[in-house]
Amino acid sequence: MAVLAEGEGEVGSLHFAAVMPDLPFLPFCALLxxxxxxxxxxxxAWCQHWRGGFAWDGSARMFNWHPVLMVTGMxxxxxxxxxxxxxxxxxxxPKLPWKILHSTLALTAFIxxxxxLVAVFxxxxxxxxxxxxxxxSWLGLATxxxxxxxxxxxxxxxxxxxxxxxxxxxxxxxxxxxxSTILMLSMASCVSGINEKxxxxxxxxxxxxxxKLLPPEAVFANILGLLIILFxxxxxxxxxxxxxxRPEADSLDTHQPLLGAEH
Amino acid sequence: MAVLAEGEGEVGSLHFAAVMPDLPFLPFCALLxxxxxxxxxxxxAWCQHWRGGFAWDGSARMFNWHPVLMVTGMxxxxxxxxxxxxxxxxxxxPKLPWKILHSTLALTAFIxxxxxLVAVFxxxxxxxxxxxxxxxSWLGLATxxxxxxxxxxxxxxxxxxxxxxxxxxxxxxxxxxxxSTILMLSMASCVSGINEKxxxxxxxxxxxxxxKLLPPEAVFANILGLLIILFxxxxxxxxxxxxxxRPEADSLDTHQPLLGAEH
Numbered sequence: 001m002a003v004l005a006e007g008e009g010e011v012g013s014l015h016f017a018a019v020m021p022d023l024p025f026l027p028f029c030a031l032l033x034x035x036x037x038x039x040x041x042x043x044x045a046w047c048q049h050w051r052g053g054f055a056w057d058g059s060a061r062m063f064n065w066h067p068v069l070m071v072t073g074m075x076x077x078x079x080x081x082x083x084x085x086x087x088x089x090x091x092x093x094p095k096l097p098w099k100i101l102h103s104t105l106a107l108t109a110f111i112x113x114x115x116x117l118v119a120v121f122x123x124x125x126x127x128x129x130x131x132x133x134x135x136x137s138w139l140g141l142a143t144x145x146x147x148x149x150x151x152x153x154x155x156x157x158x159x160x161x162x163x164x165x166x167x168x169x170x171x172x173x174x175x176x177x178x179x180s181t182i183l184m185l186s187m188a189s190c191v192s193g194i195n196e197k198x199x200x201x202x203x204x205x206x207x208x209x210x211x212k213l214l215p216p217e218a219v220f221a222n223i224l225g226l227l228i229i230l231f232x233x234x235x236x237x238x239x240x241x242x243x244x245x246r247p248e249a250d251s252l253d254t255h256q257p258l259l260g261a262e263h
Numbered sequence: 264m265a266v267l268a269e270g271e272g273e274v275g276s277l278h279f280a281a282v283m284p285d286l287p288f289l290p291f292c293a294l295l296x297x298x299x300x301x302x303x304x305x306x307x308a309w310c311q312h313w314r315g316g317f318a319w320d321g322s323a324r325m326f327n328w329h330p331v332l333m334v335t336g337m338x339x340x341x342x343x344x345x346x347x348x349x350x351x352x353x354x355x356x357p358k359l360p361w362k363i364l365h366s367t368l369a370l371t372a373f374i375x376x377x378x379x380l381v382a383v384f385x386x387x388x389x390x391x392x393x394x395x396x397x398x399x400s401w402l403g404l405a406t407x408x409x410x411x412x413x414x415x416x417x418x419x420x421x422x423x424x425x426x427x428x429x430x431x432x433x434x435x436x437x438x439x440x441x442x443s444t445i446l447m448l449s450m451a452s453c454v455s456g457i458n459e460k461x462x463x464x465x466x467x468x469x470x471x472x473x474x475k476l477l478p479p480e481a482v483f484a485n486i487l488g489l490l491i492i493l494f495x496x497x498x499x500x501x502x503x504x505x506x507x508x509r510p511e512a513d514s515l516d517t518h519q520p521l522l523g524a525e526h
Contacts, residue, residue: 130477133475133481134462134485135457135484136458138485139489177500181499184496185492187447188450188451188454191399191451192451192454192458195397195398195458195459211396213393221398225401236444
């Protein structure tokens, strides 16, 4: 009853131990990768097919970069960054290359998110629309700010050679907790943003078929929202599965800062 | 270095072990209770002060029950139900009374959520508005359906005497994972719903000050959204903290079904 032993003691956290005891990580990861690419393809197709495509000129076509960059950065790339330590090759040998991959993916996600903010701010400024008034914008900006703190703190604690071991040990579960929390906040921001955009775009009077009559665009973008939720929940599930975690103690973690001598 | 030992091996799940090693659960719980009551008070005050109050007559005042019942049921009561096993008295003695409390709180949350659905469906039907077209409504209904499955499966597995021990052991981590996931989906539903309602209510042309100029109602309801997120994240944090979990093995769990003889 290894399954039983694994499941016990995990009550109350996002743990998903016993149900898939023998499912290998890599096929699950391939499914997750397809789902992530599906999210990017869906958000791109929505903006290209129904919202007029892309430009970088302050127009509504500049706004379209906002959902694409946010979904690609804060959901899909962020999810990939979170899963780096679950890859079986990352379980063996030195941890440093995987730490660099993790932080690089997260930094790329952050850069895309900042570009996504530039896209929406420029569009608002060019069209005379105020910034930062909706709950979506408050939550979205709070998520990005939290993510920037998370990245800087993670870089200082785990890659630079200055943090003492006890600081790393103290900060690690906080970094892990906020890792899942930021993904969750990103999902809530995306859902509220897609919902908001559809109400703006499919208004009675301006749209040929308004949102409330569920034209194809509405069905398509609603499905995009559900795909984002599904992707995020599966990432949280993969993160929480005990048997997919790096099995050995993380002793190397404290000995391989980016700038320090390896010993 | 008990803190270090506690923090290790928890990487990747919503674990928050080391940062608050000595914080007692009950003061945290009191803070959480105040925050939960604050959420209920905020959503009630919003609907009473700015949205015209409450009625059960198909009008917009009937709709106002929707946010109040959803926040009270699917966030605050649901959070309380999730935290029952973290109360130190629940760590000792038979688990059955705490299982009954957990399922009763969850059932009450479910009943409030169903009444919240009745409020919005009746309002839509009375005003000729279509139901179930927005992403908010799709996500919200999916959350309630998942919650109903979770409640029925939990009741059958852990309270009725028929489920064999291996089924309980297999299902328990799934129940726990979906417990956190449903709270997360509730938060996303609430945020998208508040955002949507403010765009409806504070439209250019009909509102004295539109949403984009951030009238007091908009600030108030945006803060409500952030309070809901804060409450939910703190509940997830409390659930994830290893030292707040029932310390002993859950052996009683499998011996105390509601209708079975205790042995």
